Amino acid sequence: MHIGPYALPNNLFVAPMAGVTDRPFRMLCKQLGAGYAVSEMVTSRKDLWNSLKTSRRANHEGESAPIAVQIAGTEGPMMAEAAAYNIDRGAQIIDINMGCPAKKVCNKWAGSALMRDEAGALAIVEAVVAACAAKGVPVTLKMRTGWCDTERNALRLARDFENAGIAMLTIHGRTREQGYKGYAEHDTVAAVKAALRIPVVANGDIDSPQKAAEVLRHTGADALMIGRAAQGRPWIFREIAHFLATGEILPPPATREVQRWLTDHLHEHYTLYGEDAGVRSARKHIGWAVRALPGGEAFRGVMNTLDDCDAQLRAVHTFFDHLAEDHALLPAVLGAANQDTIALQA
Structure with a gap:
């Protein structure tokens, strides 16, 4: 599969998730089989580009190509400028965020709120595509099925967006109104795939090999994007x-x-965030890794009291040393779709 000039090793993608x-994390997922990963969303507000949060999100040191950066905003010129800014810092693919359901994003008419203003959404796409075309960079877009159940306008x-030059489209099978509640429906994805010539990616509730195969069969999608289930x-x-290739x-x-x-992963995490921010932000990754394991809930309680990286690492090693004494293979872990995650899948 290709996005513009970039050949991808497979059609399994990591979803952009704010704070995740x-x-x-992208490098870890690629190491463990993901063919492509998109960054956390980067704001189009120029006054925030020099903030510590944005500088971390724009850090791609050591990451394998292609480097894909998702941008979020409400105005075409600002989004175009943000695209150019990120390209100058290493982005090889720009992704437009029209899928985030978070209130703090939608209240500013960004993310999935853009789907309510079709003319405005198209103007943003045209501006970003033009800015990226000048630099030879493809543009992709992630959106939802619509704003609410009565406003499902993804197909239109x-x-x-295809006519405006979008190179690939990802659809999360929920409306903005649903957030992450209920179940993703992939009929809309199938309809979009049947109507478009560009690659279409299915996203939403793909939390097992069997579900992945089912969604591919149902939608005919070119690729799958996985978010919460990878946490x-x-x-x-x-x-x-492996399952798609062998049925096993x-x-x-x-x-x-x-x-x-x-x-x-923790060593890389601490290097990016430093001691204070690193130990705090690592807690969610450790918590996701252990919450369904024997003794995992009790360990989370202890781990969340630790306030330095060395102590956190020692605790993780001790937990897994004890677990390995009784379990050579990891005990069954609940699918991430059942987790009460705090992440925002953009």
């Missing part, structure tokens, strides 16, 4: 890839493998 898909918008279980990408379910990973993946 930073560079260390998708046709306009604490980044090896889901290699599980899905991989055994759980070795407990020591998971221990190594998590600790390597």
